[in-house]
Amino acid sequence: MIRRVPGALVPRDEILQAAAELFVNRGFAATSTRDIAEKVGIRQASLYYHFEGKSGILAELLELSVRPSLEKVEEIERECPIDVPEAALYLLALIDVDTLATVPHNIGRLYRMPDVRSSEVFEEFQPAFRELAAAYGRLGAGIASNPVAATVGVDQLGGLLIQVVEVVIRIRSRCDDVTGAHARAIAATCLRICGASEERIARAAVVADELLPTYVAAGR
Numbered sequence: 001m002i003r004r005v006p007g008a009l010v011p012r013d014e015i016l017q018a019a020a021e022l023f024v025n026r027g028f029a030a031t032s033t034r035d036i037a038e039k040v041g042i043r044q045a046s047l048y049y050h051f052e053g054k055s056g057i058l059a060e061l062l063e064l065s066v067r068p069s070l071e072k073v074e075e076i077e078r079e080c081p082i083d084v085p086e087a088a089l090y091l092l093a094l095i096d097v098d099t100l101a102t103v104p105h106n107i108g109r110l111y112r113m114p115d116v117r118s119s120e121v122f123e124e125f126q127p128a129f130r131e132l133a134a135a136y137g138r139l140g141a142g143i144a145s146n147p148v149a150a151t152v153g154v155d156q157l158g159g160l161l162i163q164v165v166e167v168v169i170r171i172r173s174r175c176d177d178v179t180g181a182h183a184r185a186i187a188a189t190c191l192r193i194c195g196a197s198e199e200r201i202a203r204a205a206v207v208a209d210e211l212l213p214t215y216v217a218a219g220r
Helices: 011-026 033-040 044-050 054-064 073-079 086-102 104-112 120-143 146-151 154-165 167-173 180-193 198-215
Strands: none
Touching: 011 033, 011 044, 011 054, 011 104, 033 044, 033 054, 054 104, 054 120, 073 086, 073 120, 073 198, 086 120, 086 154, 086 167, 086 180, 086 198, 104 167, 120 154, 120 180, 154 167, 154 180, 167 180, 180 198
């Protein structure tokens, strides 16, 4: 008889935590629902009370890597002052860094795993990812210098900016902590790609740092 070890997480969250660790370390294809259930300390049948199968678990984990940032985009655009438009992109980058730095077991790594990328679940995840990239592109295009605007399309710019933020995944892969200095450097780099001056970046940083606690429980 399997005996669960009492923990602070509810069973659904425990399943997500266990699956995240197994998917990242073993691979999605190599992990079974039995493996996940055994790691949590529940019967395999009990897992299906919370999820239809491991594809459903993967879908939720992928959403966890983008949804917290995506849900804040409209509020960011509304709250940032119009005289410092760079602050919106800076703040989104800070929030997205926090999302990727705090998701369990660095699940952003799943994006690059062949068995995940070839799955139907990954295809279904793409609209949410593209929506976040589009938000980066829109905010970046709104502050882009003339040379940047003339040479880089909005979609391409969004892709570049989101790749900069995903440096967090590589930092965590090295077992390094993602610090506030990392977050600010990443956000500033996003603005530099758009052609923002150092003076404008500094102003954006001040505004974003003031607003960040509204969106993140513990500002980084």
